[in-house]
Every structure is written in structure tokens, then in C-alpha cells.
Amino acid sequence: MKIFQREQRSLFGEILDWMLTPLLLLWPVSLALTWLVAQGLANKPFDRALEYNAQALAQLVTLQNGKVQFNLPQPASEILRADESDIVYYQVLAPDGRFLSGERDLPRPPEDEVPFSSEVRLRDAEMRGVDIRIAYIWVRVPLPDAPAALVQVAETRSKRSVLATEIIKGVMLPQFVILPLAVLLVWLALARGIKPLHLLEERIRARKPDDLSPLDHKAVPMEVAPLVDSVNDLLRRLNESIATQKRFLADAAHQLKTPLAGLRMQADLAQREGTSTEELKLSLKQIGRSSIRATHTVNQLLSMARAEGGSTSGLQRQPVDLARLVIDVVQDSVPRALDKGIDLGYEGAEPRAPGVLMEGNATLLKELVRNLVDNAINYTPSAPDRPGVVTARVLADTFGKVVMVQVEDSGPGVPEAERELVFQPFYRALGTEADGSGLGLPIVREIARQHGAEVRLEDVRPGATVPGAKFSVQFVALAESAGKDRSSA
Numbered sequence: 086m087k088i089f090q091r092e093q094r095s096l097f098g099e100i101l102d103w104m105l106t107p108l109l110l111l112w113p114v115s116l117a118l119t120w121l122v123a124q125g126l127a128n129k130p131f132d133r134a135l136e137y138n139a140q141a142l143a144q145l146v147t148l149q150n151g152k153v154q155f156n157l158p159q160p161a162s163e164i165l166r167a168d169e170s171d172i173v174y175y176q177v178l179a180p181d182g183r184f185l186s187g188e189r190d191l192p193r194p195p196e197d198e199v200p201f202s203s204e205v206r207l208r209d210a211e212m213r214g215v216d217i218r219i220a221y222i223w224v225r226v227p228l229p230d231a232p233a234a235l236v237q238v239a240e241t242r243s244k245r246s247v248l249a250t251e252i253i254k255g256v257m258l259p260q261f262v263i264l265p266l267a268v269l270l271v272w273l274a275l276a277r278g279i280k281p282l283h284l285l286e287e288r289i290r291a292r293k294p295d296d297l298s299p300l301d302h303k304a305v306p307m308e309v310a311p312l313v314d315s316v317n318d319l320l321r322r323l324n325e326s327i328a329t330q331k332r333f334l335a336d337a338a339h340q341l342k343t344p345l346a347g348l349r350m351q352a353d354l355a356q357r358e359g360t361s362t363e364e365l366k367l368s369l370k371q372i373g374r375s376s377i378r379a380t381h382t383v384n385q386l387l388s389m390a391r392a393e394g395g396s397t398s399g400l401q402r403q404p405v406d407l408a409r410l411v412i413d414v415v416q417d418s419v420p421r422a423l424d425k426g427i428d429l430g431y432e433g434a435e436p437r438a439p440g441v442l443m444e445g446n447a448t449l450l451k452e453l454v455r456n457l458v459d460n461a462i463n464y465t466p467s468a469p470d471r472p473g474v475v476t477a478r479v480l481a482d483t484f485g486k487v488v489m490v491q492v493e494d495s496g497p498g499v500p501e502a503e504r505e506l507v508f509q510p511f512y513r514a515l516g517t518e519a520d521g522s523g524l525g526l527p528i529v530r531e532i533a534r535q536h537g538a539e540v541r542l543e544d545v546r547p548g549a550t551v552p553g554a555k556f557s558v559q560f561v562a563l564a565e566s567a568g569k570d571r572s573s574a
Contacts, residue, residue, distance in 0.1 A: 097279055104271050112264065116257065123252035127245045128218075135220035136205040138238040142175060143224045146234050153226055153234055155185040170244035174212070180232040188212075191237055194221055200233045216242050281305050285313070297324040348372055402444045404563060407488050408479045409436040410447065414454045415477050418462065422475065426467040429458070433478035434488075440481030442563040443488055445536045453532040454490060456525035457556050461494040464554070481562065488562040493545045493555035504542050533558050 147154050155177045176187035192210040194200075200223045208219050218240055223233035285305055299317040302310045355368040415431045422429035434441050458477060467473035474495040481488045499507055510527045526540075533540050538560050545553030 097275060100275055100279075101272070104275070105268060108264075108267070108271075112260070115260075119256050120249070120253060123249040123256070124245075126252060127248040131240070131245055132207055132218070132220070135207070135218060135238050135240065138173075138175075139205050139220040139222050139236055142177065142238060143222050143236045146177065146224045146226070146236065148226050153179045153185070157186060170247070171241040174217070174237075174239045176235070176237045176239075178235040180226055180234050185234075187237075191239060192219070194235070194237075200235070210239070212239065218242060218245070282309065285309070297321075297327075348376060401446055403447065404442050405445050405447045405450055406436050406441055407443055407450070407490060407560070408434045408438060408441040408481075410451055411454050411477050411479050411490060412436065414451060414458055418455070418458045421459075422462055425462060425465075425473070426469065427462055427465055427473040427475055429462070429475045429477075431477050433491075434481045438481060440483040440486070440562050441479060441488055443536075443560045444563055445560070449532045449535065453529050453558065454492070456529050457490075457492040457558075460525045460529075460556075461492050461496070461554070465494040465496040483562075486562050486564055487559050489557055489559045491555060491557045493553060495545070495551065495553050498544050498552035498554045499542060507542070508540070529556070529558070536560060 142155075142157070145155055145157060147156065174188045174191055176189070176191040177185040179185055190212065192212060194206075194208070203223070203225070205220050205222045208221075210217055210219055219237055220239070221235060221237040224236055225233050281304075285300070288300070297320045299320060300313050302313040302317065305313055352368075352372065355365050355372075412431055415429060419429055454477070458475065461475040465473035465475055476491075476493050478491045479488065480491065508526050508530045510524055530540050538558050541557045541559075543555050543557070545555045
């Protein structure tokens with residue numbers, strides 16, 4: 086139950102609801118408990134007066150000539166009936182039930198009650214349609230086997246109700262003043278307590294759009310510090326992302342400027358007067374090569390943006406047969422490898438073999454393998470007497486529950502000092518004439534990272550003049566999924 090309903094949740098309102106709702110709900114409960122306590126407090130003094138009167142009357146029960154007698158002096162009778170607020174009744178019965186004095190119609194004690202008891206007892210009853218309170222006592226008489234005489238004193242409950250009402254007024258009337266004051270103090274204290282949040286909001290609103298510096302977490306309450314730390318972490322990551330994007334755009338503009346400038350220059354050459362047919366064909370050929378290079382660069386830029394844009398949590402995953410995926414990429418790359426005279430092949434696990442299934446995004450994984458194969462073809466020299474060799478393989482470890490993709494070549498390899506640099510966008514090794522945009526390996530690393538894997542680069546033949554390069558990416562395989570897939574097939 087909420088006292089204040091709002092369309093939009095408010096921290097101030099939520100805390101105020103949880104503080105005031107119990108307070109307002111407990112107030113009626115406090116009223117009821119106070120009434121019960123007041124009734125008990127009002128009964129105690131009057132009950133003691135009744136007990137005293139009952140004991141006083143019990144002392145007036147005597148035995149004369151073998152018969153039980155009750156003699157009530159006139160002053161005692163006047164004192165007993167002197168109450169102005171309530172009506173006081175009494176009754177005295179002999180051991181044999183004979184009425185001795187008082188009111189004949191005063192209710193008797195319960196029939197199942199043991200009469201021989203020297204203590205005063207209290208009970209509630211009704212007489213002539215009015216609620217009364219009765220104190221009674223059984224009086225022993227010095228006769229053999231004689232039952233006890235009964236003395237009862239009763240009074241109406243008017244002054245008890247009056248006293249209880251006065252107690253309630255004395256307790257509850259101050260609460261009608263204290264409760265609104267308490268609500269006001271809670272409101273003011275809560276408003277003061279959340280004031281640092283408003284100050285934090287003002288500081289954030291006063292910032293310039295390009296100000297991504299961290300917020301001061303020491304200037305906010307301890308409970309808000311984790312939120313400020315989270316915002317600072319977001320600002321840090323956003324700053325890094327913006328810096329990366331700026332650097333990426335600058336590098337992309339630089340990389341696209343070269344083929345576009347070549348296109349413009351070749352077009353100008355083709356438009357010159359006196360250009361021969363052979364020169365025109367050469368210019369068109371150069372234009373074609375430049376356009377292919379620009380297209381490849383744009384495609385790689387799109388692939389890089391797609392790989393960096395997909396978060397690990399938002400990546401659509403499904404079971405992927407890694408062996409089938411690598412074989413498809415190798416088959417698609419065979420024509421390009423033949424054009425360069427490179428022996429491109431596949432070896433390793435067969436499709437549907439145990440341990441080759443993994444959970445991932447098939448499109449991104451195919452992009453990863455394609456970039457590794459294209460990179461190997463680009464940087465592997467080939468000659469008729471010594472053709473280049475590029476091998477792609479898939480290795481499955483069913484015991485370790487891992488599956489690995491490897492692409493190795495017979496090229497010059499990558500010096501150890503440059504093995505980290507080649508994974509940076511647009512980095513190109515010096516002294517190479519291979520076509521490329523410098524984005525293939527960064528795309529490979531980003532896709533591997535999103536699948537919880539790392540790319541490892543090492544020499545195929547360490548220490549050799551032409552050591553070659555081997556790229557390895559190890560993934561987590563699906564447990565027992567390959568065997569189930571085979572049995573279902």
C-alpha cells in the first residue's frame with residue numbers, strides 16, 4: 086500500500102512512502118493498544134477497592150447460637166453506598182444458601198467453582214441490564230462439615246469508563262499534534278538527505294558536452310558513491326570509445342585518400358590529349374585496381390565496425406560446426422589462391438566429428454577465418470619452382486573440451502617485435518608489397534575476443550630463414566553436442 090501514487094517513480098516519494106505508510110498504519114493499532122492498557126489501568130484501583138469491601142463485609146459474618154449471622158452497622162452501610170458515580174451492591178448468603186443481607190438478585194458465582202477458598206475473586210456479570218464488576222469471597226464458619234458462606238460486593242462500571250476515557254484523552258490528544266509534526270520533520274529530513282543528489286545533478290547538467298572527466302565520488306554520500314563510480318567507469322569507457330572512433334576515422338580517411346587520389350590521377354591521365362590506346366588501357370587497369378583496393382578497404386571498415394559494434398552479451402549465438410565453416414571458407418578462397426600460384430588446403434577434423442561444435446555467431450566466425458586465410462595468401466610469396474603453401478586446420482580436443490582453428494603459411498613470418506603491432510588497425514609491415522588495408526588481423530582479434538578466445542601468433546619453423554607464420558585461435562567446444570549431432574544424423 087502506498088500513500089502517494091505517481092506515474093514516474095521518485096526516490097524521494099519511495100522513501101517517504103516507506104517511512105509514512107507504517108507510521109500511519111500503526112497509529113490505529115496504537116489507539117487500540119492504548120485503549121486496552123487504559124482499561125487495565127482503570128480497573129486496577131477500583132478492583133482493589135471492591136476486594137477491600139468484600140473482605141470488610143466477610144469479617145462481619147459471625148456464628149451465634151449455632152447459626153450464621155451478618156450484622157452490618159449503619160455507618161458501614163452508608164459508606165458502602167456513598168459512591169456518586171456508580172451503584173454499589175452487596176449480597177451475603179449463609180452456608181445453606183439462605184439469604185442474609187443485600188441484593189437478592191445479584192448473580193451467583195459459577196456452579197462448578199469450588200467454594201472453599203479464602204481469597205477474593207473478581208468476575209464480570211450483568212444485573213438488571215447493566216454491566217457490573219463483582220468481588221466475592223467464601224467465608225469459612227466454625228461448624229463441623231459446614232459449607233462456606235458467600236459475600237459478594239458489586240458495582241457498575243461508569244467511573245471505570247470515565248477514567249479509561251480520560252487516560253485515552255491524555256495519551257492520544259498529544260499524538261494529534263505530534264503526528265503531523267513528525268510527518269513534517271520526516272519530510273524536511275528526507276529533503277535535506279537527498280540534497281546531495283540534486284547538487285550532483287546540477288554539477289552534471291553544468292558540464293560541457295565534451296567534458297568526460299570523472300566525477301568526484303568523495304563529494305557525495307557513501308551510498309551514492311558506487312553509482313558515481315559506475316558513471317565514472319562509463320565515462321572512461323565512453324572517452325576511450327570516442328578516442329578510438331576519432332583515431333579510426335582519421336586512419337580510415339588516410340587509407341581511403343590514397344586509392345581515391347590514384348583514381349583521380351589515372352582519370353586525369355586518361356583524359357589527356359594524344360593518349361594512346363595502350364596508355365588508356367593502362368590507366369583503366371590502374372583505375373580498376375584502385376577501385377578494387379578502395380572497395381576492399383570499405384568492406385574491411387564495415388567488417389571492423391560490425392565486429393566492434395556487437396557486444397558480447399548481445400551477440401546472437403548458436404551451435405556452429407567449426408570444421409564445416411573452415412572448409413567452406415577454404416573452398417571460397419581456392420580461386421584467389423590459384424591466381425597467385427599458392428597451394429591452399431585443409432586438414433584436421435572432419436565436419437560432424439566429436440568436439441568440433443562450438444557456440445558462436447556463424448557470420449562473425451566466417452569473417453574471422455576468411456581474414457586469416459586472406460592474410461596468409463597476401464603475405465605468402467609464390468614462384469613456379471617454389472609455390473607458396475597455406476594450410477587451414479581444425480583441431481578438436483574432446484577431453485579438454487576445446488576446439489582450435491589454425492592457419493599457417495610458408496611466408497616470411499612476422500618478427501617478434503611486430504607481433505603485437507600487426508593487430509593494430511591499418512598497421513602494415515614495412516618492406517611488403519602485399520595488397521591489404523591493415524584491418525584484417527584487428528578484425529580477427531575483435532571477433533575472437535567476443536567469443537572468449539585469444540589469437541596467438543608464432544613461427545611455423547622457428548630459426549629458419551623463412552619461418553612462416555601460424556595463427557591459432559582456441560575456442561570452448563560444446564560438451565557432448567557433436568556426438569549427439571552425429572547420432573541424430
